[in-house]
Amino acid sequence: MEKPALHKPVMVDEVLEFLSPRRGDKVLDATIGCGGHAESILQRIQPSGILVGIDRDQSSLKIAKERLKDFDKLCRFAHANFSGLDAVLSDLGMDAIDAALFDLGISSFQLDDPLRGFSFEKDGVLDMRMDPSESTRASDLVNRLSRDELAGIIRDFGEERYAGRIAAAIVERRKKEPIKTTVDLAGIVKRAVGRKYAGQRLHPATRTFQGIRIALNRELENIETAMDKITGFLGAGGRLCVISFHSLEDRIIKNKFREFEKMGLGNIMTKKPVRPADNETETNPRSRSAKLRAFTVLGRQG
Ligand SMILES: C[S@@+](CC[C@H](N)C(=O)[O-])C[C@H]1O[C@@H](n2cnc3c(N)ncnc32)[C@H](O)[C@@H]1O
Numbered sequence: 001m002e003k004p005a006l007h008k009p010v011m012v013d014e015v016l017e018f019l020s021p022r023r024g025d026k027v028l029d030a031t032i033g034c035g036g037h038a039e040s041i042l043q044r045i046q047p048s049g050i051l052v053g054i055d056r057d058q059s060s061l062k063i064a065k066e067r068l069k070d071f072d073k074l075c076r077f078a079h080a081n082f083s084g085l086d087a088v089l090s091d092l093g094m095d096a097i098d099a100a101l102f103d104l105g106i107s108s109f110q111l112d113d114p115l116r117g118f119s120f121e122k123d124g125v126l127d128m129r130m131d132p133s134e135s136t137r138a139s140d141l142v143n144r145l146s147r148d149e150l151a152g153i154i155r156d157f158g159e160e161r162y163a164g165r166i167a168a169a170i171v172e173r174r175k176k177e178p179i180k181t182t183v184d185l186a187g188i189v190k191r192a193v194g195r196k197y198a199g200q201r202l203h204p205a206t207r208t209f210q211g212i213r214i215a216l217n218r219e220l221e222n223i224e225t226a227m228d229k230i231t232g233f234l235g236a237g238g239r240l241c242v243i244s245f246h247s248l249e250d251r252i253i254k255n256k257f258r259e260f261e262k263m264g265l266g267n268i269m270t271k272k273p274v275r276p277a278d279n280e281t282e283t284n285p286r287s288r289s290a291k292l293r294a295f296t297v298l299g300r301q302g
Contacts, residue, residue, distance in 0.1 A: 006063070007107035009036030010243060010287040011276050015101060016040055018269055018294035019241050024048040025098040028089070028233070030082040030226065031055060033107040035064030041101070042071040052076045052097070054088055056131040056217075060109060081131070083225040089233055099239040100230050104223065104249050106130065106213075108286055118213065120186035120205040126179065128209075130217045138212050142185060143178045147171045157220070157248065158211025162193040166208055185209075210246065220248060227256040231265055231297065238297040239269075245289050257295045269294040 009015075015037055021027050021044040029038045032053030042051055051074055055061045058079050068075055078088045082102065089097070110130070111118045117127030117138060128138035142150070147167045155163035169192035170179065179185055186205040197204040214220060230240060244250040250273065257268045273291035281288045 007034040007036060007109045008284045008286075009033075009040070010103070010284065010290045011274065011280065011292050012037060012040050014274050014276075014292055015103075015241055015243070016044065018274075018292070019099045019101055019239050021045050021049075021099055026050045026052075026094060026096070028052045028085065028097050028100040028230075029054070029103075030085060030100060030230075031103045032064045032077070033057075033060050033103065034109050035067040037101055037103060038064060038068060038075075039071075042068060042074060046071065046074060049074055050076060050094070052078065052088065052092060052094070054078045054080050054082050054085065056081050057110065058131075058133070060107060063109065081222055083222040083229075085226055086229045086232070095233070096235045097233050097238065098235070100234065100241070102223075102226065102240075102242045104219075104243060105245045114182075117182050118209070120182050120203065120209050123181060123183045126182055126185055128213045128216050136216065138216050139178070139180055141212060141216055142170060143174050153215040154208050154211040156211070157214035158207035158209075159248070160207035160211060162196055163208075163211075166192050168192075182209075214248070220252060223249060223252050224256070227252070231260060234297045236297060238266075240295045240297075241292060242294075243290050243292050244273075245291075250291050250293070253293050257293060260295060264298070266295060266297040269296050 021041045023045060025045045027041050027045060029051060032038050032055045038051055038053055053064055053075060061077055061079055065077055076092055080088050106118055110116050114122035114124030117124045126139040150170055151163045151167035154160045154166055166189050169188050173188050189205040189208045194204050234240060242253045244253055261268055270293050273293050276287040276290055
């Protein structure tokens with residue numbers, strides 16, 4: 001089987017500008033993925049400093065470790081959910097860091113692998129676990145939740161206006177046999193609401209897949225928890241950068257940063273989210289929906 005290509009990191013220059021990693025800094029990459037951003041950060045903090053790289057996905061961590069082996073003295077890797085970043089940092093004996101990056105969602109390495117079941121364009125098992133060591137798969141939600149629960153997930157996390165109709169079609173179909181594959185689910189959605197999407201660029205299953213993925217992996221809860229914890233580790237002058245890929249994530253970040261500012265913790269560095277430049281979206285279409293927001297903790301030293 002063809003190996004999925006490595007993920008191309010988005011807005012690297014912009015991340016470096018706002019994160020401004022310097023020689024000797026301690027930096028948390030809370031979503032290290034294939035290590036693309038981490039590599040650029042390490043080039044700035046070397047020859048000393050520490051980069052802590054967290055990921056929920058062991059196979060991504062393995063790739064990051066291999067990619068960053070030239071910097072291995074500076075790297076600390078953790079297979080963890082970033083909602084537990086406090087435990088990861090404490091275990092490493094770190095009570096303060098200079099900068100933190102969250103590049104949310106999944107990587108193209110994960111999306112392109114049919115065995116992971118994230119994409120309706122690849123025929124694969126309906127899995128969608130960011131951390132494959134967890135036990136519940138997307139197929140469990142799709143085959144077990146009630147119609148109302150499914151409709152709620154698809155509406156709230158997928159922002160799908162035809163959620164009720166899609167949930168009804170899922171429940172109808174699973175009476176015959178369980179829904180097992182990505183292509184199965186995409187077909188059910190397409191038959192249920194395909195006509196409503198006629199003439200649109202968006203595939204009819206896009207929002208349903210997003211909703212199920214977010215619910216299964218508790219993505220929004222994890223982001224909220226991590227944001228509440230991270231400021232406790234950023235000392236005076238600390239920088240926090242978050243890249244989000246859809247409006248639900250971005251809204252949480254926008255509101256959290258406002259809350260931090262109101263609490264007097266520091267300043268929002270991006271009055272509006274920063275978007276990738278045209279030449280980046282041309283060469284990496286997946287960067288199109290990316291939005292970068294940055295915050296700096298009060299008392300930054302020059
Ligand atoms: C967009 S990719 C990051 C790509 C990375 N910046 C790079 O340059 O290769 C997002 C990564 O975050 C991980 N991830 C998502 N949510 C997570 C969470 N709650 N805790 C830890 N890792 C998470 C995913 O498994 C994925 O590898």
